[in-house]
Amino acid sequence: MSPHHTHISQVHEQIIARNPGEREFHQAVEEVFESLHLVLEKHPEYMDGSVLERMCEPERQIIFRVPWTDDGGTVHINRGFRVQFNSALGPYKGGLRFHPDVLLGTVKFLSFEQVFKNSLTGLPIGGGKGGSDFDPKGRSEGEIMRFCQSFMTEAYRHIGDKVDVPAGDIGVGRREIGYLFGQHKRITNRYEAGAITGKGTTWGGSLLRPEATGYGTVYFTEHMLRAAGEGMDGRRVAVSGSGNVALHAIEKVQELGGTVIAASDSAGHVHDPEGIDLELLREVKEVRRERISAYAEARPHARHHSGAVWTRGDLEDVEVALPCATQNEIDADAARRLVSNGVRVVAEGANMPCTPQAVQIFRENRLLFAPGKAANAGGVAVSALEMQQNASRDSWTAEYTDERLAGTMEHIHTLCAETAKEYGVPGDYVAGANIAGFLRVADAMIAQGVI
Known part of the structure; x- marks a missing residue:
């Protein structure tokens, strides 16, 4: 085993031992570490100063x-x-x-x-x-x-x-x-307006903050498709969830010419082959606060089913999957089902909604796969823009904020794609995101000393 593989393995074992029973944390660390051998092979200096150990220990x-x-x-x-x-x-x-x-x-x-x-x-x-x-x-x-x-x-x-x-x-x-x-x-x-973000727009909040995570996920997906010479227009899409992220992802897909045919909540999912009626779904979930089954009751061609969207075998015409509900909602079986049904793009709108086994299946089958740390960064990006507005006691228009959001998502896509190419894994957005994110944090930590 090479020195950098040995170093990563030793640090990983140490983290497991120091954080017993925290499987989601172990999973998140392992997913990042999987890409870092490419960095340490090229830049062994990152093995000095316990950079990995410090990066995995909360301050x-x-x-x-x-x-x-x-x-x-x-x-x-x-x-x-x-x-x-x-x-x-x-x-x-x-x-x-x-x-x-x-x-x-x-x-x-x-x-x-x-x-x-x-x-x-x-x-x-x-x-x-x-x-x-x-x-x-x-x-x-x-x-x-x-x-x-x-x-x-x-x-x-x-x-x-x-x-x-x-x-x-x-x-x-x-x-x-x-x-x-x-x-x-x-x-x-x-x-202290900048102490919390996500505030109402009349008391220090930013326009477009509720929309940002869902919009940003779709912007990133669109950039992946464009890089492959395609686009969102005409795509049929499945979305999990019906909360804030999912609803705004559906909205942006529809704006870009796609058709969303599935959405869900914790009690099941709806399949609407004619396309989700977003106004009705919002009324059901945000105004009436009912289960998503009420949506199907009001739509003649829609059907409500128990279980997650990804358990269905009737989504053969779906090309894009946007998991926007919660962690580990797509396991290996669901990933195989999506691949066999012809899904070509998966972008994580939620945090870590795909298990490591699912991610491996997507990568082995050369799907366009966007990890959450890249695809759903739009929310925190607009939160940071809200902090800027609070610091300057300013308020920006929705159009300007959306322009900044779109620019940030384009930057993230370019950064991930170029980093993956630089480290010999072109098209691997997982490696690109992990490496690019790691390098910026690691360089700052080294510059600031052992603290």
């Missing part, structure tokens, strides 16, 4: 108690997390996730991915992530407000526009951001 991991009272007067205790993973490029930046499945390992994997994602944008932001095992589903407005206020009562001491800037994620939308920001303002006695 700070914060866990705290979140007590709150429901409408009936019962006291509940949840657990809050904030993992400040790497600040070599700027203040920690990354969302908050409120979901009952959130554990420390979940937040650690998300924040590790965030480091590389933020690096790829070229913007001066480090990586972090946070959240709680609180479930906002079925809770009243008052209960959600009290929980958010309790969460921020502890979290405020760890965040700030020059320290750590949280945003939304699963379970944390503009409503939750409003309650969190209000409590931060009340406790600190400062209108």
Whole structure:
């Protein structure tokens, strides 16, 4: 075994031993390490100074108690997390996730991915992530407000526009951001607009922030298709999820001339061969807050099925797959099904929605595959643009912000493609994203010394 392979293997074993049971974090690290032998072979100096070890160890991991009272007067205790993973490029930046499945390992994997994602944008932001095992589903407005206020009562001491800037994620939308920001303002006695992003546009938020992740995923997909001499126009597309990312991905696909025929939620999925009626889907999910089955009931040709979109065998005419729901939703069986059905492009709108086995199958079959750290970086990119507007007390038009978003996604695509080519794996967006993200962070860490 070569020295660089030995070094990577030793560091990987050390990380597994130091973080037992955190399988999602192990998966995220392994996925990056798989590409780094190409870097160490060409630049063995990155083996010095424990760069890999330091890059895989969070600078700070914060866990705290979140007590709150429901409408009936019962006291509940949840657990809050904030993992400040790497600040070599700027203040920690990354969302908050409120979901009952959130554990420390979940937040650690998300924040590790965030480091590389933020690096790829070229913007001066480090990586972090946070959240709680609180479930906002079925809770009243008052209960959600009290929980958010309790969460921020502890979290405020760890965040700030020059320290750590949280945003939304699963379970944390503009409503939750409003309650969190209000409590931060009340406790600190400062209108520190840049301390949180994803705010309402009338109180410091950026136009196009809700759309950014979904739009950005489709922009990246379009660039991959263009690089192959094609485009989105006329493509039939399957999307998983029906939340913020999925809805805006559907919108942008339709704007570019594609047809989305499938979407989902946690209770199943709909197949609409005539194309998803976006206005109806938004009414069902955002206004009426019903299950996606209600969409099928209102559309004569649509059908609702149990299980994930990717379990279906009737998507033979789909060419583009956009997993926008959650981690590890596409496993090896689903990947083989997509390949056999003729899918040619897969772009991750969610964080790590494809298992390592699925990614390997896509790469072996030479699909155009975009990893989440590249394809869904649009959200954090516009969050960073929101920070710029807050710092200058300015507000940009939607058209200008969209132009900046589109330019950032084009930059990320070019960076990934050129880096993959430079390191001898042309067309491999996974390797390109991992290597490009690593190099920028590693160079900053080396320049700043062993800290």
